[in-house]
């Protein structure tokens with residue numbers, strides 16, 4: 001019987017491999033989602049024993065929710081679902097990310113459960129996206145989810161040389177972040193919103209964390225911690241049919257919302273390129289104002305790639321009354337504005353708020369200028385900036401030298417000049433409003 005079973009399993013594996021190859025060739029046309037049920041096989045994940053439930057294993061909960069979520073998604077004709085596992089087996093972390101990259105997935109979702117050891121109190125959901133570690137409180141998650149890699153010799157080979165603190169890793173991390181962070185944050189915020197609004201769960205938020213299973217993915221990716229197995233109430237919820245169905249439905253609805261937003265953006269972009277494009281949906285009316293999301297206001301001058309800005313792109317800095325105001329994104333569409341606020345909040349800027357800017361408005365009093373650089377030492381005659389530009393103004397304040405350039409009535413003119421200068425190699429320019 002065992003031999004027969006073995007042959008049957010081999011056949012199943014062979015078919016699965018063929019399917020994956022076939023899917024790989026056809027994946028580009030559809031919205032492809034890779035569902036990754038965390039842990040599996042010899043790796044149980046976190047676990048807690050309850051007298052009425054028996055042992056609640058993370059690997060079983062992740063698989064059950066994955067299969068339920070997959071069933072919902074498969075009802076959509078324009079969505080392709082690919083599973084890293086559909087049984088109690090352990091694919092290596094390398095297998096999981098390789099698969100996602102090979103099929104050129106649009107979205108990668110890794111499902112997990114939290115555990116707090118013997119502590120019963122902690123509960124709630126949280127979603128992680130790849131990014132710089134914000135603080136040490138997430139360290140336990142990284143440790144637990146990353147520890148898995150040492151179970152497998154293949155993983156050990158792949159990850160042993162990886163040092164998150166090495167400059168190369170930081171560069172790789174930065175590249176990955178800038179490319180997929182915004183989309184991952186947006187999707188993560190939809191998931192957490194649904195857990196709160198649909199299922200009345202406690203959300204611990206969308207967080208950035210350096211996790212291997214996300215790091216190697218070349219697509220927007222999230223890791224969802226669906227609740228704490230160490231908390232008795234949540235363990236019962238996670239182990240129940242009803243709880244698993246609710247979680248699957250909330251993630252499903254987040255996927256559909258995210259897919260609609262992403263595809264809307266793509267149609268909008270393509271309508272700029274194609275002259276005889278006939279849009280099927282009514283176009284969103286642009287607003288009178290341009291909107292930028294204010295992240296923070298501080299006397300500190302950060303470069304736009306500083307970790308303080310949590311890896312967000314499209315940063316716009318404006319100085320007013322000695323305060324630097326950091327803004328994220330620019331749009332005149334309400335839907336994109338609202339998504340930008342979500343993305344900013346997801347990145348950790350809890351008080352992010354959209355601010356309207358009236359376009360092409362001339363300042364009645366005062367002017368805009370470009371703050372090129374702030375230095376402790378006076379720039380020498382060999383300075384790149386001073387050699388490139390005529391009419392750079394220098395002022396000394398609080399022991400620092402401020403170099404500014406130009407005088408503009410409209411913010412748009414200041415931005416145009418800023419763009420020209422950045423093409424010439426002067427970056428991290430701040431627009432200063434002088435009144």
Ligand SMILES: [Zn+2]
Pocket residue numbers: 038039045046058111112113145
């Ligand atoms: Zn896990």
